[in-house]
Amino acid sequence: MARPDPTASVRADHHRQGRVSTVRRDLPEETAVAMVYHGTTxxxxxxxxxxxEDxxxxxxxxxxxxxxxDQISACEVLSHPKGMEVQMWLTEDRADAIAARRRAMTGPVGCGLCGIDSLDQAVRDLPDLRGTRVALSADDLAGATEALRDWQPLHDRSRAVHAAGFLRPGQGIVMARExxxxxxxxxxxxxxxARAGIDPAQGILVLTSRVSxxxxxxxxxxxxxxxxxVSAPTLHALRLAEAAGITLAAFARSDGFELFTHPQRLSSRISDVA
Structure with a gap:
């Protein structure tokens, strides 16, 4: 069975100022995707x-x-009448680890914590990145979300998807997904x-969403x-970023941004005109 297209064109009646016209809209497809390890979802x-696969x-x-x-030894995408399956096989050490922590997680796209079975999983310990060296410029941060716009073909067609991009300082966005x-x-x-062998520590993750x-x-x-x-962080997200050593900037637009945590990585600053 072939994989479904990421978008499809549909008809709609466009109402404006008392007039009705027919338009076509490209809308994004949304399907159930199961992550399956060694035959178990x-x-x-x-x-x-x-x-x-990404x-x-x-x-x-x-x-x-x-x-x-490299701990994923094989990965295969399969189509089913009710959705998609990504079947993975892990190296022996990771297969044993996942068997010990097996859980099922079903949730909508707007929730990243759906299905967890303890508060410990919601507030898990994170790596300490305070020692990670990456030189950031005010120009990189201010222009990041606008630069990401050129990497959003699905958004241009549908106006209904998010994007995440990777920006290398001084080079701009080098990869994005929607x-x-x-x-x-x-x-x-x-x-x-990861599949391209690009180290995330050498750049900036750019989001079209709020920071949760x-x-x-x-x-x-x-x-x-x-x-x-492009949008705001939550207070809890801000506390996590501070503790994990992550430089967090939000409300990024071409004319500036707001820097909330670990400003020491910023090599040049936008003047404070307030």
Whole structure:
């Protein structure tokens, strides 16, 4: 069975100022995607059915199922009438570890903590990235979300998906992924970086969404010490970023940004005109 297209064109009646016209809209597909390890489903999420191998690798890394992409020995995407399956096989040490912590997680795209079975999992310990060296410039942070716009073909067609991008200081965005779920977009990006052998510690993760706890957790698990977003962080996410040593910038626009944590990595600053 072929994989579904990430978008499809549909008809709609466009009402404006008392007039009605027919328009066509490209809307993003949303399908159930199961992460299956050694024949057992670990998680089911609603996602855009594209870049699923990247999604699988990123999810495995940010959930702590594997510590390195080489610990996934095989990965296969299968289509089913009710959704998609990503079947993975792990090296022996990781297979034993996942058997010890087996859980099922089903949730909508807007929730990155659905299905956890303890508070400890929601507030898990994160890597300490305070010693990670990455030189950030004010120009990089201010222009990050605008630069990401050039990497959002699904958004341009549908206006209904999020994106996550990886920015190398001085070079701009070098990779991006899109999905109806902001968490899924970030997992896909992290997986794509891992498969390409690109170290997230050497750049900045850029988000088209708000910064929630799960987004900071995924950033830390990926080993990236800088995160910039178009929208606001939550207070809990801010505390996590501070504790994990992540430089967090938000409300990023072409004319500036707001820097909340670990400003020491910023090599040049926008003048304070307030």
């Amino acid at each position: 670990q998680a089911v999420m609603m996602a855009t059915p594209g870049d699923l 999604f699988a690798y990123g999810f495995s890394l940010t959930e702590g199922i594997v510590d390195h992409p 999905d109806v779920g902001r968490h899924n977009a970030l997992d896909k990006l992290i997986g794509a970086l 706890v799960e987004m900071v957790q995924k950033c830390a698990m990926a080993g990236c010490a800088a995160l910039v977003a």
